[in-house]
Amino acid sequence: MSVQATRLLVLGALRLRQPTHGYDIQRELTSWNADQWANIARPSVYNQLRTLSREGHIAVAAVQQDERRPSKTLYSITPSGEAEFTRLLREIVSNERPQPLDILPALCFLPMLTKTEITVALEKRLSIIDGFLESFDSHMNSWFHADARANYIREIFLLTREAFVGERTWAREFLERIQADEYQLAQ
Known part of the structure; x- marks a missing residue:
């Protein structure tokens, strides 16, 4: 995951547990399995804490x-940290160039967004994914030729395509759950 995702997760975990120390933040993230899906290691948490402290967040x-x-x-989040957390959360949810599973860090903090914000972001994400899949399907054969030396590289593209197909299915179903008010969200 990106530095942005790590930053969001550290700020969010701190926000939920404050005042707290690095070990508890790291333990909280591990309890969410973020060490696995976000690849957050203990040094990443402490590096982010130093950076966020230096920046006044x-x-x-x-x-x-x-x-x-x-x-x-023991650390606490500052008003500028609250603003940074909100900015990162909204930025990750409404990413203009989504990648499979890059929305995972934002899902940890979705209750902090409104139903409208989530709906708009998911609809936009679905539109981008649909556009990618249309383009992919129409261009795949021109990108790779049967006699190409590195034709096996296309497997990366095929795996990415399937990840987006799966995410599209999830996003449509999640949008239905959001519309059905299955989650308590910000007002």
Whole structure:
């Protein structure tokens, strides 16, 4: 996943648990399996915390010291961190150039968006995916020839196509669930 996705996940986990320290953020993300699907490792969490702190998006709330253990820095999100979180969430949901599964980090925080925001973003995403699939199907044969040396590379394109087909099915069904008010969303 992208740095943007890691940033969103770290800010979002902090936002949910604040004040908290890096270990608890990392543990929270691991409980969501984000270490697997977002490829977030412990060093990524701490790197993001340093960057977000340096940028003023999070602040040190306290430093806890147990005489037998190293000190723990507790962080809280700042108003600029709230704005950054919201910006990242909306940006990932309404990505102009979606890739399969790049919406996963945003799904963790969907209740923070309105029904209208999610609906518009999903409809736009479906339109982009439909356009990609139409273009793909009409151009695939011209991209690869039977005698091409690296013809096996087309398998990457075929896998991507199938991932988008699956995501299109999910997005249509998810949109129906959103329209049926199956989730509590922001107002």
